[in-house]
Amino acid sequence: MNSKSLINTLILLFLALMLLVVGRPYLQSWLISLDAEPRQVTARGDLASDEKNTIDVFEQSSPSVVFITTVERRLNIWTRKVTETTRGSGSGFIWDNQGHVVTNYHVVERSASAKVRLSDQRVYDAQVVGASPRHDLAVLKINVPIDAPPPVPVGTSHDLQVGQKVFAIGNPFGLDHTLTTGIISALGRSIDNDAGGTIENLIQTDAAINPGNSGGPLIDSAGRLIGINTAIYSPSGAYAGIGFAIPVDSVNRVVPKLIVHGRYIRPVLGVEMDNAISEQVVKKLNTRGVLILHVTPGSAADRAGLRGTKVTRSDEIILGDIIQSIDGREVTEVEAITDILDAYNIGDQVTLEIFRNGKTQKVEVMLAGPSPQPSPGGRGS
Numbered sequence: 001m002n003s004k005s006l007i008n009t010l011i012l013l014f015l016a017l018m019l020l021v022v023g024r025p026y027l028q029s030w031l032i033s034l035d036a037e038p039r040q041v042t043a044r045g046d047l048a049s050d051e052k053n054t055i056d057v058f059e060q061s062s063p064s065v066v067f068i069t070t071v072e073r074r075l076n077i078w079t080r081k082v083t084e085t086t087r088g089s090g091s092g093f094i095w096d097n098q099g100h101v102v103t104n105y106h107v108v109e110r111s112a113s114a115k116v117r118l119s120d121q122r123v124y125d126a127q128v129v130g131a132s133p134r135h136d137l138a139v140l141k142i143n144v145p146i147d148a149p150p151p152v153p154v155g156t157s158h159d160l161q162v163g164q165k166v167f168a169i170g171n172p173f174g175l176d177h178t179l180t181t182g183i184i185s186a187l188g189r190s191i192d193n194d195a196g197g198t199i200e201n202l203i204q205t206d207a208a209i210n211p212g213n214s215g216g217p218l219i220d221s222a223g224r225l226i227g228i229n230t231a232i233y234s235p236s237g238a239y240a241g242i243g244f245a246i247p248v249d250s251v252n253r254v255v256p257k258l259i260v261h262g263r264y265i266r267p268v269l270g271v272e273m274d275n276a277i278s279e280q281v282v283k284k285l286n287t288r289g290v291l292i293l294h295v296t297p298g299s300a301a302d303r304a305g306l307r308g309t310k311v312t313r314s315d316e317i318i319l320g321d322i323i324q325s326i327d328g329r330e331v332t333e334v335e336a337i338t339d340i341l342d343a344y345n346i347g348d349q350v351t352l353e354i355f356r357n358g359k360t361q362k363v364e365v366m367l368a369g370p371s372p373q374p375s376p377g378g379r380g381s
Contacts, residue, residue, distance in 0.1 A: 056223070063120075064119075066116045066119075067174075068108070069114065070111035072111065090215045091169075093152050093216065099141055101116055101140040104215040114126040116140065118144070130261065135254050154225050155220055167207065168207040168218055170216030172210035198335070202231075209229050213243075272293045288332060300368040321355065324353045324355055326341070326352055349364055351364055
């Protein structure tokens with residue numbers, strides 16, 4: 001054997017040795033895999049009662065939750081063609097057997113039309129039949145000829161307790177019928193709305209609420225509607241553990257009026273007031289409350305004997321009554337009176353504590369609807 005053949009033989013032996021050393025683990029693994037079989041499955045057993053309840057709540061409620069997309073129409077000034085583009089999306093739920101769908105006002109605000117997609121993926125054109133920007137509520141109407149989803153069972157919110165378990169169902173980021181869970185974190189929260197007012201008595205929850213959840217139902221462990229998911233607190237705009245829901249007691253008061261009248265008709269006292277003037281007067285008198293400037297003839301306040309401010313012929317100012325509280329709730333500005341009355345219905349009776357001629361007294365007032373022709377000047381309530 002010449003030297004060249006010997007070198008080639010040694011190289012082959014070296015390569016074979018290296019392959020044996022390096023490839024041995026892979027060879028062993030391959031040989032073992034020839035005899036490998038799936039592992040035996042461990043029995044799950046029954047789900048926990050809490051898990052079963054969560055599943056039951058979702059299966060019961062989710063068919064009633066809808067996906068709402070709003071449409072914006074644009075006119076091409078050159079071709080005169082109108083095109084439709086999706087403006088936004090949100091959630092809603094079936095309110096009754098007449099095809100009414102409840103959602104947030106801000107979901108459908110400034111939209112030309114809307115479409116509602118059911119859980120079975122059927123899509124229907126929706127008509128806005130009523131809205132209340134102040135409450136951030138809107139009612140849509142769809143016509144489902146057959147197999148309409150059932151309405152969400154309605155619960156109560158006045159008896160809720162911090163710590164109760166809640167479920168939010170909606171369409172965050174367009175992902176339809178998403179379930180999140182949490183608890184009631186706090187009650188009686190207030191946030192400003194886009195209508196320039198305040199939404200009061202909100203439910204705070206840590207159930208994950210994200211963009212697209214707006215208008216969806218907040219459900220209790222009995223599968224009942226207890227609120228409508230409406231807002232989140234988040235510096236980043238995404239879920240941060242603090243969400244807010246409109247309590248169902250408010251929803252159940254406002255929605256029927258939106259269906260019948262197309263708008264919310266709030267009971268009023270029938271008085272005109274002004275915050276700036278009131279602030280000066282109560283400061284001078286060293287008291288508190290809101291001064292009545294004018295009482296509308298024939299109004300609830302007029303029938304109860306409330307007095308407005310008058311100016312005599314000799315330019316003497318005779319101050320009217322100063323409203324200090326309504327049913328024990330203190331008022332210091334016109335907006336407070338408006339927010340308090342918002343929780344009542346026309347025909348309800350309230351007790352006003354007023355300041356008149358240096359003394360406080362109580363007056364019973366039966367609330368009425370708004371006057372068709374309010375008096376000029378000041379702000380009405």
